[in-house]
Amino acid sequence: MSAPLPPSQFALRSRLLHWLMAAMILTMLFIGIAMVASLAEYHRLVAIHRPLGIAVLVLAIIRLINRKFTTLPPFPPTMSASERKIATVSEYMLYALMLGQPLVGWAMLSAGHYPVVLFGAVYLPPILPANPILYAVLRETHTILAFLFFALILAHISAVLFHTWMIRDRLLDRMALWPTRRIK
Amino acid sequence: MVALRSRASITKNNLKISKKIYVAAHSRSPAGDDAGSGLTPIVESVGQNGLIGARQGGHTGVMSQPAWALRLGVIAALVGSLAILFGYAGGWLSPHRLTPARFADGFEQVSGQHPGFRRNHSKGVGVAGYFESNGRGAEFSKARVFQQGRVPILGRFSLGGGMPNVADAPQTVRGFGICFQLSGAHEWRTAMVNFPVFPFRTPQAFYENLLASAPDPATGKPDPQKMRAFLDAHPESAAALKIIAARKIDSGFENSEFNSLNTFRFTDEKGKETWARWSVVPANPEGTNAQPPSQTDQNYLFDSLIAAVHRQPLQWRLVLTIGEPGDPTDDATLPWPPDRKSVEVGMLVVDHIESDDTSPARDLNFDPLILPDGISPSDDPLLSARSAVYSQSFTRREGESKSPSPVSREETDQ
Numbered sequence: 107m108s109a110p111l112p113p114s115q116f117a118l119r120s121r122l123l124h125w126l127m128a129a130m131i132l133t134m135l136f137i138g139i140a141m142v143a144s145l146a147e148y149h150r151l152v153a154i155h156r157p158l159g160i161a162v163l164v165l166a167i168i169r170l171i172n173r174k175f176t177t178l179p180p181f182p183p184t185m186s187a188s189e190r191k192i193a194t195v196s197e198y199m200l201y202a203l204m205l206g207q208p209l210v211g212w213a214m215l216s217a218g219h220y221p222v223v224l225f226g227a228v229y230l231p232p233i234l235p236a237n238p239i240l241y242a243v244l245r246e247t248h249t250i251l252a253f254l255f256f257a258l259i260l261a262h263i264s265a266v267l268f269h270t271w272m273i274r275d276r277l278l279d280r281m282a283l284w285p286t287r288r289i290k
Numbered sequence: 291m292v293a294l295r296s297r298a299s300i301t302k303n304n305l306k307i308s309k310k311i312y313v314a315a316h317s318r319s320p321a322g323d324d325a326g327s328g329l330t331p332i333v334e335s336v337g338q339n340g341l342i343g344a345r346q347g348g349h350t351g352v353m354s355q356p357a358w359a360l361r362l363g364v365i366a367a368l369v370g371s372l373a374i375l376f377g378y379a380g381g382w383l384s385p386h387r388l389t390p391a392r393f394a395d396g397f398e399q400v401s402g403q404h405p406g407f408r409r410n411h412s413k414g415v416g417v418a419g420y421f422e423s424n425g426r427g428a429e430f431s432k433a434r435v436f437q438q439g440r441v442p443i444l445g446r447f448s449l450g451g452g453m454p455n456v457a458d459a460p461q462t463v464r465g466f467g468i469c470f471q472l473s474g475a476h477e478w479r480t481a482m483v484n485f486p487v488f489p490f491r492t493p494q495a496f497y498e499n500l501l502a503s504a505p506d507p508a509t510g511k512p513d514p515q516k517m518r519a520f521l522d523a524h525p526e527s528a529a530a531l532k533i534i535a536a537r538k539i540d541s542g543f544e545n546s547e548f549n550s551l552n553t554f555r556f557t558d559e560k561g562k563e564t565w566a567r568w569s570v571v572p573a574n575p576e577g578t579n580a581q582p583p584s585q586t587d588q589n590y591l592f593d594s595l596i597a598a599v600h601r602q603p604l605q606w607r608l609v610l611t612i613g614e615p616g617d618p619t620d621d622a623t624l625p626w627p628p629d630r631k632s633v634e635v636g637m638l639v640v641d642h643i644e645s646d647d648t649s650p651a652r653d654l655n656f657d658p659l660i661l662p663d664g665i666s667p668s669d670d671p672l673l674s675a676r677s678a679v680y681s682q683s684f685t686r687r688e689g690e691s692k693s694p695s696p697v698s699r700e701e702t703d704q
Contacts, residue, residue, distance in 0.1 A: 136375070136376065139379045140379040140380070141678075142380075142389075142391075142682075143379070143381035144381075144389070145388060145675035145678050145679070146675065148677055148678035148681075149674040149678075152677075218655070219653060219654055221473075221474045221477045226663055227476070228475065229474030229475040230474070236650070236653065238653045239689075241685075241688050245688075246689070260369050260372060263368070263369055264369050267368070268362075272365075274353075
C-alpha cells in the first residue's frame with residue numbers, strides 16, 4: 107500500500123453524470139422511436155423530446171469538461187489490448203453521439219423551418235437556414251444516428267455485463283454509484 | 291505486457307476462446323501497472339470437468355457450466371428485451387397499428403405517387419401579407435400575435451386531396467394555411483378549411499374513410515357500398531357530412547370562410563384559460579371579381595384568386611369563438627351553438643401571391659400544433675394525429691425532387 111494507487115472508481119461526479127445521462131438517453135431513444143410511430147402520443151412525446159435532447163447536449167458538454175479534470179480508473183487487467191481499444195473507440199463514439207445527435211436534431215428543425223421551442227416561451231434560435239434538401243438529409247441522419255446510438259449502448263451493456271458476470275472482474279464496480287472495495 | 295498480449299482475449303465475441311481458464315497470479319504489480327500484471331493462461335478443456343474458472347479478485351473460484359450458461363442467458367435476455375421493447379415502441383411488432391407512416395401510405399395508395407407534393411392538399415398556391423391585430427385577443431390569450439400591431443404572414447391556399455393536377459371543383463374542400471411569422475415560441479401556424487365542421491372525429495375514422503373513398507379500379511369511382519358501410523359505422527360522420535352538405539358554397543377562395551374546426555385552449559397573462567375555435571371571415575363575402583369565375587377551367591378557383599389578389603389586397607377578419615362549459619372540445623364533428631360569443635381580433639391582409647414553385651410556403655409545414663405561448667391544444671384526438679401525419683408528409687416531400695406546380699409561375703405572375 108506504499109505506492110500511490112490509481113482510483114478504483116470513476117469520480118463521483120462522473121458516475122452521477124453517467125447514470126443520469128444513461129437514463130436520459132435511453133428515455134430519449136425510446137421517446138424518439140415511439141413518437142414517430144404514434145398518432146395519439148406524437149405531440150406529447152415531441153414536446154418532451156426537444157427539451158430533453160437539449161438537456162443531453164448541455165450535460166454532454168459538462169461531462170466532457172469534467173472528464174478533462176478527473177483521473178480515470180485504469181482498465182482492469184482482464185481486458186486485453188484489443189478490448190481496451192474497442193472500449194476506448196466506442197466510448198468516443200458515444201461522446202460524439204451525445205453531442206452530435208441533439209445538434210443534428212436542432213439543425214434539422216432549423217433547416218425544416220420549424221421553431222425550436224423548449225417549453226412555454228423558451229426557445230432556441232435556428233442554427234441553419236431553412237433548406238428542404240438539408241432538412242431531408244439531417245432528418246435521415248437523425249434516424250441513422252439514433253439506431254447507431256442504441257446499438258452502441260446495447261453493445262456497451264453487453265460488454266460490461268459479460269465482464270462483470272462471466273469473467274467476474276467487477277468491471278461494473280468502476281461505475282457503481284456506491285463506493286466499492288478496491289480489487290485486490 | 292507480453293503475457294497480456296499473448297493471451298487470447300476474453301470477449302463476448304469470442305465465447306469459445308474465453309472458456310479457457312485464466313488465473314491471475316497477483317494482479318497488481320508494485321508499480322501499480324495493472325496492465326502488465328502477470329496473468330497466466332491455463333488452457334483447459336471445459337468439457338473435461340464442466341467447471342469454468344474466473345479471474346481472481348474478490349470472487350474467486352470456478353463456475354459450473356450451467357451457472358455460466360445461465361449468466362450468459364441473463365445478459366442475452368436483458369439486452370434482447372431492450373431491443374424488443376425498442377422495436378415494439380417503433381411499431382415493428384404491430385403491423386396493423388395506424389402510424390403516421392401508414393397514414394401517409396394511405397394517401398399515396400389512394401391518390402398515387404406525386405413526388406415533391408404534399409400528401410394531402412397537394413394542389414395549392416402560396417400567399418403573403420400581414421395580420422393587423424386590434425389587441426382584443428389579448429383578453430383571452432397572452433400570445434404575442436394578439437397584441438396590437440402588425441405581424442407578417444405566409445400562407446397557402448389549397449384544395450383537399452392528394453392529386454396535384456386535380457381540376458378545381460366547387461365542392462372540393464378548400465384549405466387555407468397561415469403562418470404568423472413571429473420568432474420561436476411566438477410563432478403560430480394554423481391550417482383551416484372551408485367546412486363548418488370536420489367530417490371525422492378520430493384519425494382512425496379519417497383513415498377508414500380515406501380507404502373507403504378510394505376509386506374502384508373497375509368504375510374509377512368510390513365504391514358506394516364501402517362508403518355506406520363507413521357511414522353506418524360512423525353516425526357522427528354522417529351527421530357532420532349533413533351539416534357540410536348544407537353549407538353555402540362561396541364562388542372562390544377569395545370569399546370563402548375558413549375554420550379552425552378543432553378546439554384550442556387559450557391562456558391569458560393571469561393564467562385564465564378559455565376554450566376557443568377560430569375562423570377567418572372574408573371582409574367582402576360577395577367576392578371582388580366583377581363576375582363569378584367560369585367553372586370550365588382546370589384552375590378556375592386558383593386563377594380567380596390570383597386575379598383578385600392582383601386587383602387589390604384581400605382581407606379576412608380573424609374571429610375567435612369563445613366556448614362555454616359543456617361545449618365539445620374533443621370532437622370536431624360537432625358545431626358549437628350559434629349564439630357563442632365571437633370576438634374579432636384583427637384583419638388578415640393577403641397582398642402577394644406566388645406559385646408553389648417559388649413560394650417559401652411550399653416548404654413550410656402548416657402543422658396545427660405549432661402554437662404560440664398562450665395557445666395550446668385541446669384533447670381533440672385529431673390534433674396530435676394531424677401534427678404527426680403533416681410531419682410525415684413534410685419529411686417525405688422535402689427529400690423528393692420537385693415537379694412543377696399545376697398553378698404555375700406564369701399564372702401567378704399574370
